[in-house]
Amino acid sequence: MTMKHYDKHFNIALDGPSGAGKSTIAKALAKNLGIIYLDTGAMYRGLAYVAVKRGLDVTDEEQIKPLLKDLDMRIITGDVQQIIVNGENVTPYIREHYVSKAASDISALPSVRIKLVELQREIAKKDSVVLDGRDIGTYVLPDAEYKFYVTATPEERAKRRFLQLSEKGTDVPPYEKVLADIAERDYNDSHRSFAPLKQAEDAVLLDTTNMSIDEVVNFVLNILERK
Numbered sequence: 671m672t673m674k675h676y677d678k679h680f681n682i683a684l685d686g687p688s689g690a691g692k693s694t695i696a697k698a699l700a701k702n703l704g705i706i707y708l709d710t711g712a713m714y715r716g717l718a719y720v721a722v723k724r725g726l727d728v729t730d731e732e733q734i735k736p737l738l739k740d741l742d743m744r745i746i747t748g749d750v751q752q753i754i755v756n757g758e759n760v761t762p763y764i765r766e767h768y769v770s771k772a773a774s775d776i777s778a779l780p781s782v783r784i785k786l787v788e789l790q791r792e793i794a795k796k797d798s799v800v801l802d803g804r805d806i807g808t809y810v811l812p813d814a815e816y817k818f819y820v821t822a823t824p825e826e827r828a829k830r831r832f833l834q835l836s837e838k839g840t841d842v843p844p845y846e847k848v849l850a851d852i853a854e855r856d857y858n859d860s861h862r863s864f865a866p867l868k869q870a871e872d873a874v875l876l877d878t879t880n881m882s883i884d885e886v887v888n889f890v891l892n893i894l895e896r897k
């Protein structure tokens with residue numbers, strides 16, 4: 671299905687746990703609608719990567735605050751979003767397994783969220799954007815025109831993540847470890863006190879467990895066309 675280009679400015683919030691398919695869906699939507707895709711998780715990952723590289727404790731707000739004070743984060747949106755932190759293109763490193771856990775930890779710090787949310791709001795104000803994350807519909811853009819909560823069972827998400835890691839080939843943890851890590855991140859992301867992961871009241875629920883990406887994208891495009 672091909673959508674007409676919209677003249678009006680609008681944002682689409684896609685929230686949900688890791689491995690639910692948000693980024694694949696968001697990319698397809700952005701392409702179809704001719705709008706920008708912003709991967710907000712990559713911002714937390716980029717910051718976490720730099721913090722770990724500097725030997726900082728990502729759970730200690732006092733250690734992270736100076737990093738935030740001097741932070742220069744640039745996002746180049748496009749087919750493969752590039753993320754530049756203090757002049758270094760960190761994109762190749764942010765999908766490493768250890769960065770996932772560090773990103774989940776650092777994202778629980780209120781000062782981190784305040785800083786990165788400010789950047790996300792700026793980008794979304796300027797252009798029409800589909801953003802994927804955890805708190806887009808509930809906190810970053812509560813007035814977003816369209817909101818979706820994308821999820822799948824933990825087992826299905828772990829399976830997808832395991833296959834993804836296996837395709838890349840290096841340093842693949844066993845499936846049970848991937849599943850345990852997903853469960854731990856789900857818990858972390860949904861139990862932090864500041865802007866936790868949860869479905870916005872006005873978000874449409876999309877359970878992708880038994881759906882292909884095309885089915886999900888077409889379902890979303892239909893909703894957008896109708897509204």
Ligand code: DC
Pocket residue numbers: 688710711712714715770773774775777778802803804805806855859
């Ligand atoms: O979507 P992801 O796996 O790349 O996100 C990495 C971590 O960042 C995830 O554990 C939760 C956090 N995150 C967040 O707290 N808020 C967002 N809007 C996006 C990601």
